[in-house]
Amino acid sequence: MRFLTAGESHGPVLVAIVEGLPSGLPLTPEDINPWLKKRQEGYGRGRRMVIEADEVEFLSGVRAGRTTGAPLTLAIRNRDYRNWVEIMDPAPGNEPRKRALTAARPGHADLAGGIKYGHKDLRDVLERASARETATRVAVGAVALKLLSFFGVEGVGYVAGMAGVWSRVPFSWELKDRLEASPVRMLDPEAEAEVIRRVDQAKAEGDTLGGVIEARFRGLVAGLGSHVHWDRKLDGRLAQMALSIPAVKGVEIGEAFQNAMKRGSEVHDPIYWEEGRGFYRRTNRAGGLEGGMTNGEELVIRAALKPIATLMKPLPTVDVVTHEAKDAALERSDTTAVPAASVILMALSAIVLAQAYLEKFGGDTLEELVERVERYKERVRAW
Numbered sequence: 428m429r430f431l432t433a434g435e436s437h438g439p440v441l442v443a444i445v446e447g448l449p450s451g452l453p454l455t456p457e458d459i460n461p462w463l464k465k466r467q468e469g470y471g472r473g474r475r476m477v478i479e480a481d482e483v484e485f486l487s488g489v490r491a492g493r494t495t496g497a498p499l500t501l502a503i504r505n506r507d508y509r510n511w512v513e514i515m516d517p518a519p520g521n522e523p524r525k526r527a528l529t530a531a532r533p534g535h536a537d538l539a540g541g542i543k544y545g546h547k548d549l550r551d552v553l554e555r556a557s558a559r560e561t562a563t564r565v566a567v568g569a570v571a572l573k574l575l576s577f578f579g580v581e582g583v584g585y586v587a588g589m590a591g592v593w594s595r596v597p598f599s600w601e602l603k604d605r606l607e608a609s610p611v612r613m614l615d616p617e618a619e620a621e622v623i624r625r626v627d628q629a630k631a632e633g634d635t636l637g638g639v640i641e642a643r644f645r646g647l648v649a650g651l652g653s654h655v656h657w658d659r660k661l662d663g664r665l666a667q668m669a670l671s672i673p674a675v676k677g678v679e680i681g682e683a684f685q686n687a688m689k690r691g692s693e694v695h696d697p698i699y700w701e702e703g704r705g706f707y708r709r710t711n712r713a714g715g716l717e718g719g720m721t722n723g724e725e726l727v728i729r730a731a732l733k734p735i736a737t738l739m740k741p742l743p744t745v746d747v748v749t750h751e752a753k754d755a756a757l758e759r760s761d762t763t764a765v766p767a768a769s770v771i772l773m774a775l776s777a778i779v780l781a782q783a784y785l786e787k788f789g790g791d792t793l794e795e796l797v798e799r800v801e802r803y804k805e806r807v808r809a810w
């Protein structure tokens with residue numbers, strides 16, 4: 428399964444084309460829209476999220492509520508486009524550019540993208556660098572998650588810490604639904620209250636915030652990915668996907684950074700076996716991955732998000748046209764997007780996992796795939 432996305436942040440529409448899905452997968456917008464909504468939410472988001480109400484349209488690949496096996500085209504319209512029609516017009520003209528951006532924002536793609544593609548109006552960079560693009564990828568992730576549900580796999584994304592405050596309530600699947608009621612996708616009400624206070628404070632001071640997000644999957648079979656070649660290692664593939672989320676600068680599988688400072692005897696998860704259950708662990712410090720493969724335990728991936736780049740109290744920069752020292756450009760912006768990013772991390776990880784299932788089990792129809800996964804599960808239980 429492969430996919431491409433296209434679309435600008437303030438253009439008419441965002442699209443994704445997904446190729447390689449099996450036929451027969453039940454799929455309706457209701458499988459996708461709740462995830463798009465969650466991606467828009469979270470305390471600290473800016474005014475853009477009040478304008479948008481993301482909903483997916485199927486432009487190809489689905490008939491009568493099931494995938495056909497043909498490329499699936501997902502489209503999400505930008506409601507904000509009506510305010511940008513002239514500025515985004517593809518026709519020649521629009522010179523001098525309206526709302527041109529020339530004071531490159533430190534931390535955003537503006538300067539490097541401008542140099543690389545030769546744009547002195549840095550809006551030509553911003554429009555595609557914007558995390559708006561993640562709406563389409565989350566839509567693809569929701570399709571992946573739907574596919575995974577037929578293999579008994581479930582995923583969740585939440586915030587481990589943000590604004591300098593860690594959640595002290597460890598994640599458990601029984602508490603999962605509580606996340607939907609938390610404006611910061613945290614399980615710890617005390618931490619949540621303190622985060623909200625700090626977001627308000629940062630906003631009032633024209634500043635921004637980052638955090639640490641976590642995604643988990645349960646129900647995965649052992650043996651997804653492979654140890655035999657670098658580009659088939661699942662940890663590497665998950666990390667690449669995670670690092671492609673705008674503002675993500677660090678990735679951790681399991682308790683990687685804590686483990687690095689301990690002895691092997693304190694870190695590695697002893698192996699046990701039980702009739703009817705097969706191999707299992709009583710601890711999961713490895714985060715469900717060994718040798719670039721799932722080991723049958725829960726998959727745990729964490730990622731670090733830097734604070735948002737656009738500051739309302741701007742940092743010093745240089746104008747790319749005049750070379751004058753200036754304050755960085757002010758654009759409407761989020762104060763923080765950590766809760767949204769946790770949903771993105773889960774959805775994008777689901778894409779990598781769905782790809783790994785499709786590679787291992789093949790099959791052109793959902794029925795074939797499910798049959799093969801079930802047979803493999805039985806074999807592994809008895810192995």
Ligand SMILES: Cc1cc2nc3c(=O)[nH]c(=O)nc-3n(C[C@H](O)[C@H](O)[C@H](O)COP(=O)(O)O)c2cc1C
Nearest residue numbers: 535536556558673674735736737760761764767768
């Ligand atoms: C959901 C989400 C929303 C974001 N919103 C903003 C924003 O409003 N303003 C901003 O400057 N950066 C925002 N970012 C981060 C920028 O997109 C990102 O920093 C930029 O593209 C540069 O890429 P890099 O940080 O990965 O180097 C957001 C990121 C995510 C994941």
Ligand SMILES: C=C(O[C@@H]1CC(C(=O)O)=C[C@@H](OP(=O)(O)O)[C@H]1O)C(=O)O
Nearest residue numbers: 473475556557558559562758759760761
């Ligand atoms: C639009 C989204 O996020 C945007 C990501 C973003 C950035 O620079 O990455 C900047 C802001 O864009 P705007 O100037 O239009 O408000 C965010 O709102 C979204 O997540 O759907």
